Amino acid sequence: MSILDYFRSSKKANTATVAKERLQIIVAHQRGERGAPDYFPLMKQEIIAVIRKYVHISEEQVSVQLEQNDDNLSVLELNVTLPERN
Amino acid sequence: MAQIIVVTSGKGGVGKTTSSAAIATGLAIRGHKTVVIDFDIGLRNLDLIMGCERRVVYDFVNVINGESNLNQALIKDKRSENLYVLPASQTRDKDALTREGVGKVLDELSKDFEYIVCDSPAGIETGALMALYFADVAIVTTNPEVSSVRDSDRILGILQSKSRRAEQNLEPIKEYLLLTRYSPTRVKNGEMLSVADVEEILAIKLLGVIPESQAVLRASNSGVPVIMDQESDAGQAYGDTVSRLLGEEIPLRFVTEEKKGLLKRIFGS
Numbered sequence: 001m002s003i004l005d006y007f008r009s010s011k012k013a014n015t016a017t018v019a020k021e022r023l024q025i026i027v028a029h030q031r032g033e034r035g036a037p038d039y040f041p042l043m044k045q046e047i048i049a050v051i052r053k054y055v056h057i058s059e060e061q062v063s064v065q066l067e068q069n070d071d072n073l074s075v076l077e078l079n080v081t082l083p084e085r086n
Numbered sequence: 087m088a089q090i091i092v093v094t095s096g097k098g099g100v101g102k103t104t105s106s107a108a109i110a111t112g113l114a115i116r117g118h119k120t121v122v123i124d125f126d127i128g129l130r131n132l133d134l135i136m137g138c139e140r141r142v143v144y145d146f147v148n149v150i151n152g153e154s155n156l157n158q159a160l161i162k163d164k165r166s167e168n169l170y171v172l173p174a175s176q177t178r179d180k181d182a183l184t185r186e187g188v189g190k191v192l193d194e195l196s197k198d199f200e201y202i203v204c205d206s207p208a209g210i211e212t213g214a215l216m217a218l219y220f221a222d223v224a225i226v227t228t229n230p231e232v233s234s235v236r237d238s239d240r241i242l243g244i245l246q247s248k249s250r251r252a253e254q255n256l257e258p259i260k261e262y263l264l265l266t267r268y269s270p271t272r273v274k275n276g277e278m279l280s281v282a283d284v285e286e287i288l289a290i291k292l293l294g295v296i297p298e299s300q301a302v303l304r305a306s307n308s309g310v311p312v313i314m315d316q317e318s319d320a321g322q323a324y325g326d327t328v329s330r331l332l333g334e335e336i337p338l339r340f341v342t343e344e345k346k347g348l349l350k351r352i353f354g355s
Contacts, residue, residue, distance in 0.1 A: 014276030019232050020283045027239045027287055034243045 036066045047078065055082060088196040091203050091331075092221040093264075094245075096237030098208030100229045101266040104302055105324070106205035107135045108313040109225070112328030114169035115313075118200040121160065124174035125217035126207035127182055133173045136163065137309025147175035150187035156194055165314065170199075183216045192220050210244060219250050223260045223331075225293060229267045230279040235287055238263075242288065262293035264327065269298045270343040281341055294327030296320050297340040 033040070044064045051057060061081040066074060093106040103124075110122035123146060124132035133139040138161045144154035149172075156172075163169035172191075175182065195202050206217035218224060224245050228238040245259050246252055252259075265284055272278035285292055301318030305311060313328070315321040319340050326336055 016273065016276050016279050016283065019279055020287070023232055023235050023279075023287050026236055030236070030239055030243070034247070 032065060040066060051080060055080075057081070057083065088192075088199045088202045089223060090192060090196075090221050091201060091223045091225060092206055092218045093203065093225045093227060094206040094214065094218055094241050095208065095227040095234070096210065096214075096241040097229075097234045100227050100234050101296070101302075102208070102227050103132050103135050103205055104306065104312060105225065105227050105264060105266065105296075106203050107132060107311040108321075108324040109328055109331065110201070110203040111136075111163075111166065111169060111311040112313045112324060113201050113203070113331075114163070114166040116328065116332065117168065119168045119198065120201040120203060121170040121172060121195055121199045122203040122205060123172040124205050125183070125213050126205065127174050127213050128176065129207065130174035130176050132205050133161075133171065134309060135306055136171050136311065138163070138171055138173075139309070142173045145173045145175040146191070147182040149191055150182065150184070156191065165310075181212065183212055185216065185219065188216050189220060210240070215244070215248060218245055218259075219248070221245075221249060221259050222251075223262065225262050225264050225331075226288070226290065227264045227266055228284060228288070230265060230269075230273070230281075230284055232279075235279070235284055238288055242290065261290040262331075263288055263290050264293050264296070266296040267298045268295050268341065270341055274343050281338070292338075293330050294323060295338055295341050296323045296327070 047064060048059060048062050051062065057080065061083075063077075063079040065077045065079075067077060091109070093102050093109065095102050103126075106122055110120050113120040122132065122136070124130050125146075126132070127147060130145070133142055141161050144159035146159065148154040149156055149159045159172060161171045161173065163171065192202060204217040204221065207213040218241075224241075226238045226241060228234050242261060245261060249259055251257065263285065265281055268281070269278055273280045281292065281295055297319050299312075299318060299320035301315050301320045302312050305315055312318065312320050313324040316325065323340050326339060329336055
């Protein structure tokens with residue numbers, strides 16, 4: 001690193017912070033799917049397809065999550081953001 | 087009973103074989119009878135890094151198939167009394183590794199050795215799954231880079247669900263983070279994830295940090311595990327890693343930028 005770099009580098013964004021934030025999101029997502037049964041992704045798609053038959057929504061408006069509690073209890077959580085009615 | 091250590095990562099090219107060779111050699115130098123096994127069937131490379139490529143006669147798959155016995159396939163290291171290498175085969179397909187076959191070989195090795203180091207292939211296919219299945223300890227080799235960290239997290243999920251210890255509800259595999267190719271200067275400039283960042287994301291115990299080092303290529307060029315080069319930063323960092331694996335508590339080295347003289351600061355390095 002030469003003296004000129006001192007002036008240049010100050011402008012560069014801190015990409016390590018960006019990397020960390022992106023990783024935290026993707027890893028949290030990955031862990032959410034960790035203990036899930038093999039049929040889970042397909043079931044998720046089918047649930048979305050059924051809702052779509054009645055309401056016009058995109059895939060991002062539906063979140064399906066499987067929460068595993070300590071005491072052998074699994075909760076299937078389904079969140080749908082419905083479009084505003086005009 | 088031997089302790090079975092898997093060196094794994096998910097992602098390729100992060101330093102699994104370099105680390106397996108260094109750690110196995112380190113354990114042997116300290117007097118522990120150690121064998122290091124190449125699980126990368128079809129793409130064997132551990133023999134090259136260990137410098138015994140011309141002495142391979144029989145391999146892991148030959149032993150599993152009963153075409154040779156263990157003693158014929160094990161290669162005794164030239165440098166350490168206590169170190170042996172079990173090479174992967176170069177030609178067979180990956181399905182050659184069966185759980186029964188691998189289990190039998192590990193059982194037999196367990197009688198003679200203190201440590202069995204399993205050098206996992208990249209990916210999450212049969213070879214990688216077999217390498218981690220029987221493990222007691224996992225060394226998750228990770229580069230401070232997004233794809234490597236994500237893949238390491240995937241591997242942690244597999245260790246916790248697809249290993250023997252997970253399936254049989256035994257005490258879980260001990261998971262350790264080995265951060266390789268670390269560059270303190272780039273971390274300081276905000277261009278690289280720091281040790282603390284990766285520790286926070288993966289949330290496993292840190293075993294060691296190996297700095298990005300020219301000594302690693304020099305070591306592989308000459309077929310001498312980098313831990314033998316105790317003059318080098320990487321060699322010393324692997325030495326520290328082995329000490330921690332054996333239960334010693336020693337501070338991290340090579341994680342802060344080395345001081346540069348005034349002339350270097352002005353004219354660059």
